[in-house]
Amino acid sequence: MTVLDSRILDSWANDPKGPVALHLEQKLLPVEGADAPIFPPTYAEIGYNIDTLGDGTKVAAIDSVGAQANRIEPIFKQPDYVHLVPQIDIAYGNEKSISILEAGHRLGDAIVRCIGAADGFDLRKSAHDAFELFHDANDSSAIARLSPTSLVFGVWDSRDTQAKLPRIVQSTIRAFDVDVLRRSAQYNPAVDYSTLDVFGEEEKAKQEGDPKSPLAKRGFVHVPAGQAPGGVIARGPIRRDVTVNLVALRRLQGENGEALRRYILGLSLVAATAPLDLFLRQGCLLVPDIDAPARWRRIDRNGARVEIDLAGDAALAYASDAAKAFGVASPRIVSFDKGRAKEDAKKADKKAKKAEKETETA
Template sequence: MNAPTPMPLDEATLNGWTDAPLGPVALTLRQVMQPVEGPGSVIFPPTYADLGYCIDRLSDGTRVALIDSVGSQANRMEPLFKHKPYSDLVPKVTIALGNGKVVDLLDVGHRLGDALVRASGLSEAVRDAFHAFTETGSAVPIAKLAPTSLVFGAWDSRGEGSKLPRLVSSTIRAWDVDPIHRAAQYNPPADYAALDVFSDDEKKKAEGNVKSPLAQRGFVHVPAVGEKGQGGELGGVLARGDFVRSVTVNLVALRALRGESEETTAALRRYILGLALVTATDPGDAFLRQGCLLTPDPETPADWTLVARSGQRQPVALTPDAALAFAQQAATSFGVGQSQENVPFDKIKAKADLKAKDGRS
């Protein structure tokens, strides 16, 4: 059976995704990745406190490892808008800490809901934007101030309590994995006891004790063997199955966004859809961490699929170039918000926020 022909995308089709109340519910992508070292290579997942690797065992015994979480993927995707031509699509907002360091809002993990934003000269504008969203339903002030908060989500947990759902979510998982371990031994370049830095008795007590100050400072032999019973330090995972990146663009959440009028609502949705499509289609550089560098698998083409309310699935011809062209047109129609650079951090606001009852200002 021949594969269905991908739906061509034109402006009318894209606009229909934002306007039709009973329109499609999502765009999805299943992209097979591979380690740069090739199949059968060891890859290092993220580690979590008191957990190590996040590996789930399914009912059939298959083990699935989380390689990059939704939050991590969002934080990797969002800084795309710091670079041309994408930087023209959003306002540039930076916060000056007063110590010579300037933080771009695109690098702030909780976006408009972050403590750094509340403790800056942006606090009043952000409070008003969340208030407008809560009281009137209008997302326009947020879109003018920090539109990526609408794309990747934000929670004003210590203010109005507004929750902005993610329109773009992405994860990477490895299937059918086996965790492996590694062991290491540190050997100092000199015998510091012989150099009279400390005594032979102190050396004997410290060697092999990773908690010893001499071991922690690198003055004695010390093994790195990981937790007892684990066979050594976490040494990555070996996957017999695929590394799969799954991306979803939530069109239902997109159509929930409102402006002050039908015209403004349409322009807002198209603008945010354009930003969502740009980030979702960008291939990025999947250097996730040391020992985890992935690329798309050229032998397994990744196709975008449009999912209807009925569950019917149809491939669509969505490309980075098409997404950018739509985003640029939508940004012009909506009007990109004014940039605000070097907004000062306010220590007094930060201290007041710490003292606020129940964490609310």
């Protein structure tokens, strides 16, 4: 097994002949045990995302690439990692705030376009200029100084400059060879409200059993619920796969490019190795399978897979050194600007009306 040091890690960041990727394969189990049902996410119109392979095996998506990224990114707010990235909090509403690390589309999120300028700093303009610099000159250094996790987890400025950067860290969880379960339920009101003259027996009989009826929606009558998704049982493994794309990393260019790539590699290694709570949703709490230890491998250009010792402590130490060398901006608190938000919303409305008009005249 290869033991890592800073020299090897530096070569991964900057040697064009270096390995193409790192890959973690981690087996997971439900906390209730191997044969217990778990609940995948449900999607509009399709329910669970389950694919059937050529041999009939069913594979269920337990957590998507986007969902995993949004779970991992906020670790950089934790005390052990807070020094690694700029901390930008957005104040809004009645003394509320949200970190840019919690914005689903990162530097390309709508909320960034709704920030007011203050104290000589305009996040909206800075983000726009950073995306323009990448789009026009392939220089991602300005993005790294504002929101380096946008480089780690990918970003698409789809509503402005169209600048798009691929994910360097990608993670998914899938369950293999699944059996799909169904479940039913029955809601029973605490008392018979018709006997209390809240409504009559006739109205009760008319609305009972219809989940869309007004009394059912308010919880006054019996309502059955049948044949809802009831989770899946995985006969095969539940597997988390994490990939660190070193080819995409080495394509990052900009001022002091070597330091930039070392910095983003350090953040990527921390993101890939940091302990992650696997409470994904109600009915889906997972833990590592201690009988099948997780394995990190380096994938070389010739396809060779070499097992490596990629530990979280080593990743954090490397990332800390790289962050210090690259430079991390001081924490900032910026404010939501309702005027800018309305302005941006009007742009969307104008585009929609223009597209509708063009469709009508086509």
